[in-house]
Amino acid sequence: MGVLVVAGSKGGTGKSLLSMSISAFLARKEADFALVDADPTEAASRWSQAIYEGPPFETYAERDEDKLAHLIADLGEQKRLVIVDTPGFDNLSSSVAIASADYVLIPCKSSEADLYEARATMNKVRSLARSTRRDIPARVVLNSVRSTTVANHAANEIRDAGLSPLKCSLGHRADYEVMTHSGKLPINGTAARELRALMAELTELEWLPK
Incomplete structure (x- = not known):
């Protein structure tokens, strides 16, 4: 299936929340996957090991960018899907993860500043796709949206910027x-x-196993 990287240029956009949600959903479906937490805060791995209540799944915390590259590659050979929760761009691990990705999910809040950061993330994905000489599909998912009107406006802004938003939002x-x-x-x-709508859309894109 591949490597799904949840990425963003800065913290606070919901990367860890999405990684947790997707992992918990897949665990309930008994999917063959692993979660890799590359964020120094280790929020996702700490949650999965000490707080999460549900079917167990494999979780790895790895801050070192060199070890991270090998871990993602090794797990990619063993699992149908590898989910990677990343830090911001000030950490090299983020670029390592994106360069290893088959798909990139970019959470984005609806403010102008967050939309700007989403564009920066997409530019990073495109640059790394060019340097690795392969296509890395990426989609933006609106997160923490307070109204339908705001969600529609933000989605239009994303499209106007040449980015691809998911149909659903959180x-x-x-x-x-x-x-x-x-x-x-x-x-x-x-x-x-x-x-459920998010998981259905990601499954339809074939980013998640059916």
Whole structure:
């Protein structure tokens, strides 16, 4: 299947939340995957090992960029999918992960500053795709959106910038924050519907195993 990297030029966009959500969803489906946490905060790996409540899945925390490259390559030979949660661009591990990616998911909030950072991330992906001489598909997913009007405007801005937004988005909901403390993936309500729509769209793109 490949390597799915969740990337962004800075922190606070929801990279770890998305990595956690996708991992918990796939674990419930008994998918063959592993999560690699390359962020120095180790939020995703700490969550999966000490807080998460659900079917177990393999998680690795690796800050060293040289070891990270080998770990992603090794896991890519063993698993159908490898999910990589990355730090910001000030850390070389981010570039190493993107260069190893088959697909890149870019979480983005709806402010002008966040849209600017999403463009910077896409430019990084395109540069690394050029240097590795291969295509690296990337999509933007709007995260922590407070209204449908804002989501539509932000999606139009993303398209106008030559980027590709996903059809679905994640709202600004307490359930997502609660998940990071409770370890439980939302299974009811609006948050659960948003996550199911996200997973369905990623599966349709063949970024996630069916």
